[in-house]
Amino acid sequence: MSGIAIITEACIDVKDKACVDVCPVQCIYEYDPAKGILFSEVEAGNGEIENQHAPSPDAIAIFEDAVLYVNTEECTSCTACYQPDVCPVGAIYTEELVPDGSEKSKYNANDPNKGHDHTFFVQHSRDVFAD
Numbered sequence: 751m752s753g754i755a756i757i758t759e760a761c762i763d764v765k766d767k768a769c770v771d772v773c774p775v776q777c778i779y780e781y782d783p784a785k786g787i788l789f790s791e792v793e794a795g796n797g798e799i800e801n802q803h804a805p806s807p808d809a810i811a812i813f814e815d816a817v818l819y820v821n822t823e824e825c826t827s828c829t830a831c832y833q834p835d836v837c838p839v840g841a842i843y844t845e846e847l848v849p850d851g852s853e854k855s856k857y858n859a860n861d862p863n864k865g866h867d868h869t870f871f872v873q874h875s876r877d878v879f880a881d
Contacts (some may be wrong), residue, residue, distance in 0.1 A: 753827030753844050754820070756875050758868040760841035760861050761817045767794035769818065769831035769842060776800035778831065781815045788819060788879065809877040826858035835861060848872055866875050 756770075757778075770778050776790040777803075788805050792798045803821065820831075822845075830837035832842040840858030849855035 752846055753829060754822050754825045755831050756822075756826075756843050756848050756871050757818050757820055757846050758841050758843060758848065758871045759817075759863050760839040760858075761812060761837075763816050764839050764841070765816075765818050766838050767818070768836050768838065770794040772830040772833075772836055773786075774828055774830065775824055775826055777821045777826075778832075779803070779819045779821060781805060781810055781819070783815050788821075788825075790821075804880050805878050806880040809874060812874065820875055820877050822875050823879070827851065832858075845867065845872055 765780070770791060771794050776792060778881060779788040779790045781788050786804070787802045789802045792800050797865050831837065832844060832849045837858070838860060839862060840860035841851070843858065847856060848868050848871065849857050849866070857864040
């Protein structure tokens with residue numbers, strides 16, 4: 751499916767969660783290391799869990815709770831989270847437009863990692879969800 755959202759490295763240690771609030775299907779997850787689960791909330795910070803998944807131990811160990819994760823199986827490609835006024839650091843791209851670091855790459859305006867190859871996050875977004 752085209753338009754699947756991918757969260758990239760600009761989210762690391764930021765996790766603003768504005769994307770969580772605009773997601774109509776709650777497919778954006780946070781990792782809880784104490785419980786060892788990925789969870790999505792109805793509204794960021796309200797504690798009301800919408801969904802949860804067991805993460806792949808190897809994949810979650812890379813960033814653990816430093817970043818948010820999109821469940822690519824649940825994402826409906828609605829475009830809400832990667833609108834320019836949502837993510838304050840420009841961390842979210844469509845799967846097809848994740849920058850590869852080339853001069854022709856189009857980066858989100860606020861991405862502090864312009865020039866980096868973000869394609870690692872496409873597969874990582876799939877790998878982190880174990881169940």
